[in-house]
Amino acid sequence: xxxxxxxxxxxxxxxxxxxxxTQIQGVPLVEKVxxxxxxATRFSQILVATDDVRIADAVEKAGxxxxxxxSDHQSGTDRVAEVxxxxxxxxxxxxxxxxxxxxxxxxxxxxxxxAMDRGAEMATLRQSIVDERDFMDPNVxxxxxxxxxxAMYFSRAPLPYHHEGHFEGGxxxxxxFAYRRDFLHAFASHERTPLERKEGLELLRALQMGxxxxxxxxxxxxxxxxxxxxxxxxxxxxxxxxxxx
Numbered sequence: 311x312x313x314x315x316x317x318x319x320x321x322x323x324x325x326x327x328x329x330x331x332t333q334i335q336g337v338p339l340v341e342k343v344x345x346x347x348x349x350a351t352r353f354s355q356i357l358v359a360t361d362d363v364r365i366a367d368a369v370e371k372a373g374x375x376x377x378x379x380x381s382d383h384q385s386g387t388d389r390v391a392e393v394x395x396x397x398x399x400x401x402x403x404x405x406x407x408x409x410x411x412x413x414x415x416x417x418x419x420x421x422x423x424x425a426m427d428r429g430a431e432m433a434t435l436r437q438s439i440v441d442e443r444d445f446m447d448p449n450v451x452x453x454x455x456x457x458x459x460x461a462m463y464f465s466r467a468p469l470p471y472h473h474e475g476h477f478e479g480g481x482x483x484x485x486x487f488a489y490r491r492d493f494l495h496a497f498a499s500h501e502r503t504p505l506e507r508k509e510g511l512e513l514l515r516a517l518q519m520g521x522x523x524x525x526x527x528x529x530x531x532x533x534x535x536x537x538x539x540x541x542x543x544x545x546x547x548x549x550x551x552x553x554x555x
Contacts, residue, residue, distance in 0.1 A: 311400035313421040313488075315353045316393050317343055318386030319369075319407035321362040325449070325537050330365045330407050332541060335548040339535060340365055341372040342410035348374070349414035352421045354399065358407075359389045384502075387487070387512055391498035394491065401425060402494050406485030406534070410544060413530040417486060423526045424488040430460070430524040431493040432516055435484035437528045442477040449536050451483040451511060453525060461523040464513045483513070483525075484532050493521065 319340050323329040330340035340358065347356050358369045358376045361383070366376035383389045390404045401421050405412065416435055424433040436453050444450045445468050452469040454462050463469065464483055472478050489497065497516060505514040516523060535544050 311425045312398070313353050313401040313403060313425070314355045314357070314394070314397050314399040315347055315350065315403040315405055315417065315421075316390045317347060317356075317358045317405050317407050318389040319358055319360045319362075319365050320383075320386070320389070321360075321365060323536075326535070326541065329535070330360070330362075331368060332535070334410060334535075334541070334544050335552065338368045338372075339410055340368055340407055341374075343405065343407050343412070344369060344372055344374045346410065346412050346414055347405055347417060350417040351414075352418040353403070355397070357393060359386075359393045361389075385512055387494075388498050391494050394494055397491075400491055402489045402491060404487045404489065408535045408540075409485045409532055410535060411532045411547070412484070412486065413528065413532065416484075416528050416530070416532075419526060419529070420486050420488045423524050424490065427524050429522055431490055431521040433488040433524040433526065434461070434513075435486050435528045435532075436481040436525050437484055437531060439480045439482050444482065445477060445480055449540075451513075453481050453483045455481075455525050459525055461513070461517065461525050463517070464509070464511050466509055466511065481525075484528055485534055487513075497521075 319330040332339045359379050361381040369376040377393050379389050379392045394402045420433050439445050448466040453464050503515045503518040
């Protein structure tokens with residue numbers, strides 16, 4: 311099955327304004343995400359979807375391809391869906407533009423997971439939570455799955471709740487989402503659901519629509535950049551990687 315990867319990138323992030331152009335050790339965030347995606351082998355095209363010419367210019371300068379979209383989209387998925395309307399791929403992978411440490415092998419794996427599971431409309435990645443601060447952080451999206459590896463719920467709250475009152479770990483959702491082409495269009499055209507509005511999570515719209523979301527373990531530890539604190543940690547991580555390399 312043909313798969314295309316699209317990175318949605320908008321300038322007006324609430325928690326970190328101008329996020330895609332934020333520099334990590336001298337490299338724009340959107341460029342770092344793009345370069346990781348370009349190391350994957352599964353995709354016939356890798357595109358950046360944006361409504362800001364500054365972001366498009368940075369992408370083109372880095373050797374990537376940017377597609378300009380409407381400016382009124384409420385979410386990255388809506389932006390991805392607009393670009394996907396002109397594509398013929400069977401599987402569309404949405405790589406959020408704040409995942410500069412995503413493993414390219416995990417991008418290939420999430421596309422393959424959806425291609426091999428005929429019962430799923432979506433697939434995504436999970437990563438174990440080892441730090442209680444992440445478990446309590448509402449910017450970290452948690453996921454619980456059933457025994458077959460399908461998502462039961464996503465939440466910004468600590469999930470699952472530990473009734474004995476001590477931290478026992480959990481799983482967080484990584485910002486990579488594979489969609490079957492037809493489901494992506496149905497999802498993007500569906501109105502926001504009550505749970506989505508309460509938690510501010512698009513994934514809950516998919517669950518309330520009755521979609522099956524396959525969740526597979528990530529092979530290495532990613533780290534999203536969503537806040538100034540995340541940016542500081544990303545700067546430190548890249549600095550350490552450069553010193554080791």
